[in-house]
Structure formats: structure tokens, C-alpha cells
Amino acid sequence: MTREQFNLMSFLEGYVRNYRKLNLHQATNRSMFTKREIDYFxxxxxxxxxxxxxxxxxxxxxYGRSRPMDLSWWKWDERIDKENYLYVVLHLERENLSRKDIETIDKLFCATEEYYLPHYVIGIQNVETKERINYLNKLVEERNLKQGSEVLMIYRYYDEVNSLDRIEAYHFNELSKIINNRNAISIVDNTGYWCMAFEEEYETWK
Incomplete structure (x- = not known):
């Protein structure tokens, strides 16, 4: 089956540059962050x-049972099959709680039926520290070797020194190798809403 050709790093650029449009206020509860980000995708x-x-x-x-995906994209083409979706294009998981970081990876890369294997995976995960990211990336590499998805992992953590959130994103190819990464900054603007910019563009905000 032909794989959809998408650029996950372009998806990242849209996510970062449109973040202010999610209208997430500094008083917004964390569950709304999850909802708005899932709705965006x-x-x-x-x-x-x-x-x-x-x-x-x-x-x-x-686990021997079904578990929900936070978000899935499916391909439909009635010229090929009039009754069924052709395949899962994307499986996305978005998690606020840093203690559930491994569970998020388990959900993205669990053993499943071939029909449900996604061509693309996006994981958006809050983590406790920057150091945790290397460990989680090694898990992604190991788990995706069998699944063979193209993967975008987006990690978010709080930088106490600079009082802002940092975002680190990693793009894995189908062979489970990191082929690209990019960093961003997220802060509350002067109207009280969360916005985001790539690290190299952040200087223009100051």
C-alpha cells in the first residue's frame, strides 16, 4: 500500500507557529492544553x-485488550475499498503528566494487528528534566525498530533558570534513527496567553 508522503517537521513548524491561536491562557487547566492540541491535529x-x-x-x-488512541488519522479511498479504511496514517498521543512518559511510548508502539500499524506517529509529552529525553528517545528507537513508523517526538519541560518552557522535538525515520531535531521556547505573552517560537527566532521576541 502506498504510504502518504508527509513532512513531520513541517507539522512541527505549524504547531509552533500557530500555538498562540490555541488560546491557552495562563489560568487554563492542563486538560484543556491536551484538548486544544489534539483538536489542532x-x-x-x-x-x-x-x-x-x-x-x-x-x-x-x-495487554490483550483495546486501548484508545488520543488521535488517529485514517485513509479512505472508495476507488480501492468501498467498505473499509485503507490504513492508519497517524497515531498521536498527548500527555501532560511526566510520570506517564513511558506509558505514552507504550501506547504509541504497542504490539497490535497489522491493520492498525500507523505510518506516522506523533508523541507530545511533558517531561521532568532535559536529561530524561535521552532515555525516552532510546526507548522510541528500540520500540519503533519493529513498528517501522516515521516518528515525531515533542518533549516539553520547565527551565527554572530562565522561567520558561523548553520544547525539544526529534524526527525518527522508518529505520528508527534520529534524522532531525529542533528546539523551541514557550512563554506567556503580555496578554496572559501561551505562545511558542523556535529557539533561533526567540531573540526577536525580547
């Missing part, structure tokens, strides 16, 4: 002509 999938589903069912053979 759900809308993006639909604009790309795909079918987006929130809390979609996915068989988890590791």
Missing part, C-alpha cells in the same frame, strides 16, 4: 483530506 488531518478520530480504538496485543 484533528483539524489538520481533516484539512489534508483524511478522517480524524479522537479516542479511537486500537487493539493492544501486549
Amino acid at each position: 484533528a483539524n489538520l488531518g481533516e484539512m489534508l483530506g483524511l478522517f480524524s478520530f479522537v479516542e479511537d480504538t486500537k487493539p493492544n496485543l501486549d
Whole structure:
């Protein structure tokens, strides 16, 4: 089956540059961060002509039961199959709690039926420290060797020295090797809303 050709780093650029449009206020609770970010990617999938589903069912053979995906994109083409979706284009997980970082990776790379193997994976995860990222990336490399997805992992952590949030994003190819990475900064602007910019562009904000 032909794989959809998407550039995950372009998805990252859109996510960063449109973050202010999510209207996340400094008083907004964390569950709303998850909802707005998932909604952003759900809308993006639909604009790309795909079918987006929130809390979609996915068989988890590791646990012997189904577990929901935070978001999935499915490919439909009635010229090929009039009754079924062709395949899962994307599986996305978004997690606020740093203590669930390994669980997030488990969900993205669980053993499942072939029909549910995603071509692309996006994980958005709050982490406790920068040092934790190397450990989590090694888990992604190990788990994705069998799955063979193209992966974008977006990690967010608080920088106490500079009083801002840092974002580190890593792009893994289908062979589970990191081929690109990019960093961003997230702060509350002077109106009280969260916004984001790439690290190299942050100087223009000051």
C-alpha cells in the first residue's frame, strides 16, 4: 500500500507557529492544553483530506485488550475499498503528566494487528528534566525498530533558570534513527496567553 508522503517537521513548524491561536491562557487547566492540541491535529488531518478520530480504538496485543488512541488519522479511498479504511496514517498521543512518559511510548508502539500499524506517529509529552529525553528517545528507537513508523517526538519541560518552557522535538525515520531535531521556547505573552517560537527566532521576541 502506498504510504502518504508527509513532512513531520513541517507539522512541527505549524504547531509552533500557530500555538498562540490555541488560546491557552495562563489560568487554563492542563486538560484543556491536551484538548486544544489534539483538536489542532484533528483539524489538520481533516484539512489534508483524511478522517480524524479522537479516542479511537486500537487493539493492544501486549495487554490483550483495546486501548484508545488520543488521535488517529485514517485513509479512505472508495476507488480501492468501498467498505473499509485503507490504513492508519497517524497515531498521536498527548500527555501532560511526566510520570506517564513511558506509558505514552507504550501506547504509541504497542504490539497490535497489522491493520492498525500507523505510518506516522506523533508523541507530545511533558517531561521532568532535559536529561530524561535521552532515555525516552532510546526507548522510541528500540520500540519503533519493529513498528517501522516515521516518528515525531515533542518533549516539553520547565527551565527554572530562565522561567520558561523548553520544547525539544526529534524526527525518527522508518529505520528508527534520529534524522532531525529542533528546539523551541514557550512563554506567556503580555496578554496572559501561551505562545511558542523556535529557539533561533526567540531573540526577536525580547
